[in-house]
Amino acid sequence: EVQLVESGGGLVQPGGSLRVSCAASGFTFNTYAMSWVRQAPGKGLEWVSGISGSGGGTYYADSVKGRFTISRDNSKGTMFLHMNSLRVEDTAVYYCAKDPESSTTWPPVACEIWGLGTMVTVS
């Protein structure tokens, strides 16, 4: 069974840092692009960042560029989001998601499988 499990969320002060992780299982991790998507309480979905299957391509929304860094460890089937200079408006549930079709080099196109999310509160 394909599964994604996020962890590492919590409460952090404005200006602080946090790293959230996404553990993947049930598929060949290094052949799928992955994304982080967040959802503030009561709001819609916002794509945050994406990474190619090989890890060679990384992509960011303007709202987080320069503050967040996406990475992956294909040997451990895990993706990370390092968040620095956190702001109150970064408060959200952070989901990781897997692309629907395999590719080692292409950027993500959609989010087929989602984790349950991890809550990040900046206050």
Add this chain to the structure above:
Amino acid sequence: EIVLAQSPATLSLSPGERATLSCRASQSIGSYLAWYQQKPGQAPRLLVYDVSKRATGIPARFSGSGSGTDFTLIISRLEPEDFAVYYCQQRSNWPPRLSFGGGTKVEIK
């Protein structure tokens, strides 16, 4: 930056009726258009990607269509479990970024 506008914001229908949801892009977006369903307290579920490809396990009553800037998700006959919020999402070519529309809530009339 490509902006997606979804309409209507709320759609009030009865089970068995046909639902037509619209997603309009601020500029042409090719074929990278997806639709999601989200129920309260749950993660979103991918329904359709690449405009019209149904995701694994998605019933045939969900269908996507469109091109250029105008896209549509049709639910042919609403089942009780279909009442939820629906989002469209596109991926721009360069720089490669995803973005979501604001959502359409399909509620029971």
